[in-house]
Amino acid sequence: MKILTPLEFEKSIYQIEDKIEELKNLSEETGIDLDNQIKTLVEQAQDYKEQLYSNLSPSQKLQIARHSKRPTFLDYVSMITTDWVEMHGDRAGTDDRAIMGGIAIIENQPVMLIGTQKGKTTKENLEYNFGMPQPEGYRKALRLFNHANRFNLPIITLIDTPGAYPGIKAEQTGQGIAIAVNLCEMAKLETPLITVILGEGCSGGALGLAVANRVYMLEHALYTVISPEGCASILWRSADMACIAAESLKITSDDLLRLGIIDGVIKEPLGGAHYDWEMTANNLKQQILESIKELSKMSGNEIKTDKYDKFRKMGVFVER
Known part of the structure; x- marks a missing residue:
């Protein structure tokens, strides 16, 4: 290697x-x-x-999750699907490129595949807004959720985002309500919904695509309510304390599996996904197919109950 x-x-x-x-x-x-x-x-x-x-410490895993050579959503689309038809727009005049989605075939299984897209070059990052969705991106995702629900297509969301875009225009056009509506509507879906955190899964920007029956993380991914730098800036008024924040936030796949926030960890090659794209993609594909097989046995009501029970268990504790 x-x-x-x-x-x-x-x-x-x-x-x-x-x-x-x-x-x-x-x-x-x-x-x-x-x-x-x-x-x-x-x-x-x-x-x-x-x-x-x-x-690895949490801050070291954070560096791997943000590695510039790490595969993106579109890279995985090309590796795990045999067919992919992208669906554009929120039907209100805009098409946010930070969230992409469409109908795909994975091992003869039709799915609705939705994900956040980052770029590898400056030009690509500007096109995809560094993986930070605008409100119209979440509205596009909601349209695709409903489309999949209508035709009973399993939904797969692949997430790698530092968070929803925090700009003034995004706030003016309803960033908070767009994410909130998605949270509510995802809970009502009667078709299986599977989420995988590929790299960064930060704040409501990630959760707006992740009210799922099964949530998985790649081994070196992170899932957190706020980036360690953001947390450090708020608590200590200095981003230099990000390493301490990363430890305290419990952002790693091992921590979140132990806490019951996620359902499993997808193995990465030694050093991270960027060292062997094909191995990572194959592990991802197998986990997706296993979850679809499991969840497809449930009725629509069972799918909703399964999600409700999963999220209600989070944060439960026993005083001693």
């Missing part, structure tokens, strides 16, 4: 792999047998990686 763009905590791995490359080049140029030294370094690097990535 060659480090693509090393994060701060990955630089020691990068140095070992750099040394391995140097020895390989030296062996080729001089004909000296350095196989044993190379093998030893490769084993050391692998052991170090396994130890490092199995003990």
Whole structure:
């Protein structure tokens, strides 16, 4: 596994792999047998990686979740579907590109696939507003929810967003009410709804697509009421305290599974999804298909009751 763009905590791995490359080049140029030294370094690097990535702090996982090479919604669409027809617009004159959706086929199973889209370049990020939806994006999603419900299509939402867009225009055009309506209407849907957090899942911007029967997270994704930087700015008046905020917020997949907020964790390759897109996409697809198979056995009323019971259990505690 060659480090693509090393994060701060990955630089020691990068140095070992750099040394391995140097020895390989030296062996080729001089004909000296350095196989044993190379093998030893490769084993050391692998052991170090396994130890490092199995003990990541929340702030380190946050860096992986935000990695610029991490697959986006459209990348997964191309990898897990055999057909995809995008559906545009909120039927009120706008088409928010930060939320995309349409009918897709996954292993012969028709679904309504909806997700937040980030860009990889400056141009793409401007087009997709850095993955921050406007109110019209949530209204478009609601239209697609209702369309899927009418035709009994399972709904899959794939989320990677730093949050709903907080601009003045978004507030003026009803950001809060758009998200609130989605929360209410998703609870009423009688078709299976499955959510997967791909990277960032922040605040109401994520929840506006995530009142689901099953909620999963990729291993290094995060799901939180506010970004660690935002939390630190409010509580300590300094974004420099983001690492402490990340610890306190319980944003990781392991924490949220333990707390009963999510239903499962989807395994990523060593180092993160950006190191093996196909493996990550295959794991994602298998989890989606398993959940559809499970939920398809339920009636419409059972689907609604299942969601209600799931969300009512959140936050329950016992005093000792």
